[in-house]
Structures are given as C-alpha cells and as structure tokens.
C-alpha cells in the first residue's frame with residue numbers, strides 16, 4: 001500500500017529508480033480520460049495521466065520537457081518538484097469507460113477508443129513501484145480494454161510490466177513507446193538521463209521478445225555520436241522508430257518553447273547542425289536504411305504512420 005511521503009528531499013541518481021521531487025501527495029480525479037486536443041488529436045482519442053507532475057523533471061528529458069511551460073498544471077510549482085498520485089485513476093477509468101468509449105468511436109481519432117499514456121507525466125516514475133497506479137490502470141484495461149493503448153515512457157522499468165502488457169495485447173492493440181533521444185549517455189551542460197540509454201535499449205529488447213510492438217521514439221532528437229550504430233541497434237530491439245525534432249515537435253510552430261530551455265545550447269556545443277530541422281531528415285535517412293518502412297517523423301510517427 002502506498003504511503004505518502006510528504007515533503008522529503010531526495011537525491012537524483014539518474015538510473016530511473018530515484019528522483020528528486022520535493023512534494024509527493026495523493027489526489028483523486030473525476031475523469032482520468034481526457035479527450036485529446038492539439039497535436040495529439042490525430043494520434044489517439046484520449047490521453048491518460050496516472051500522475052500529475054513528473055519526478056523525472058530534473059533529469060535530462062525534463063530539461064526540454066514541454067510540460068514545464070504549462071502554468072495551469074504547475075500552479076507556481078517548479079517542474080520536477082512535485083508529484084500528485086491519482087489514487088482512484090483505475091476506478092475513474094472504469095467509471096468513465098462507457099461514455100468516453102462511445103464518444104471516441106463516434107468522434108475520436110480513426111473512430112477508435114484509443115489512449116495515449118502519458119503525455120504530461122511518465123507512467124513509470126519511481127513512485128509507480130510503490131503506488132501501483134499504472135499497474136492498476138492496466139489491470140482495469142484487461143477488464144475493459146480500449147481499442148488501442150500507446151504507452152509512452154522514458155524509463156527502462158516499463159519492462160517489469162511486460163507480462164501484464166502481453167496479456168493486454170491479447171485484448172487490444174498495444175504499442176509501447178520508449179523514448180531514447182540519443183546514443184550518448186551524457187550531454188555536457190544537461191543533467192543525467194533518468195534511465196541510461198543502455199538500460200532503455202535492453203528494456204526494448206525484453207519488450208520485443210515478449211511479443212509487444214515496441215517503438216523507440218527519438219524525441220526530442222539530440223546529437224547522435226554514431227548514427228549508423230544507433231539505428232542498427234534500434235532495428236535489433238524495436239519494431240519501429242520515430243524521429244522527432246524539437247522544431248515542429250514541441251507543440252510550437254518553430255520550436256520556440258524549447259528555445260527557452262538549456263537544450264539548444266547544449267546541442268549546439270556537440271553538433272551545431274543538430275539544432276536545424278535538416279538534421280532530423282538526415283537522421284531519418286540513416287534510420288530508413290536499418291528500418292525500411294518503419295520510420296515515422298514527428299506526430300505521424302507517434303500515430304504509427306511511417307515513411308514508405
């Protein structure tokens with residue numbers, strides 16, 4: 001049973017097992033199924049956040065995370081400093097299933113009741129392994145499956161749920177997206193990864209071996225040291241890859257959200273060309289050599305629409 005830890009300083013270990021959130025609290029939500037708007041609208045009918053906030057917010061991915069600009073969600077708090085545990089999320093899913101599934105099949109993306117989990121938190125924050133909120137949601141989905149689930153994470157610990165996801169994949173279309181933005185374990189000027197590149201690639205291999213459709217989302221694309229080696233390795237451990245640059249991928253037209261963060265300067269230090277959109281196309285061309293027909297660009301890739 002999850003015990004709220006209240007205000008307690010933690011150190012960030014950068015291995016997906018620890019985080020540095022100041023405040024962890026419990027909350028309930030009326031409807032955990034949010035009808036998608038904006039860029040997600042062509043991907044799924046709904047998004048689902050087991051948590052509000054993200055305890056990976058002070059890791060590398062948090063540096064460019066577009067949610068850190070969402071004042072309505074932050075309510076004056078620093079991104080990465082809080083996590084609200086939605087204790088009734090699984091029950092809320094079941095309570096709202098009929099109405100939301102009916103709406104989605106009538107008016108949602110591709111006429112499917114499809115769920116993106118998650119777009120403003122990570123379903124596998126370290127606290128998940130005490131609270132079991134995501135696990136409870138997946139169990140509820142076994143009872144009443146959506147048509148499609150896209151599970152998006154930055155953590156290698158998703159692989160611990162492979163058996164449960166495999167069961168769910170027998171009931172609906174399950175796609176597991178693991179974000180791996182670069183082959184570099186460190187980017188000078190940025191904090192450590194929440195979960196190492198090596199661990200995330202190994203997690204993909206486990207998921208794929210379990211028979212799950214596994215997608216590496218290179219999002220946002222960071223400078224890659226060895227593009228051929230990186231995409232060749234992805235082709236071994238995943239079924240598809242998405243290449244997504246912050247220009248056109250951060251929810252603004254021109255990448256202006258990310259330009260306010262430390263990301264572009266750190267990228268420029270390693271490879272000046274990596275801050276140009278042409279870098280995405282260059283990396284996608286390499287990816288296509290190793291995963292022909294299974295490379296998606298930005299939002300099309302998230303939706304499972306791949307280049308020929």
Ligand code: SF4
Pocket residue numbers: 054055056057058061062065066067119120121122154
């Ligand atoms: S895991 Fe996702 S939601 Fe959390 S900080 Fe990183 S990019 Fe943002």
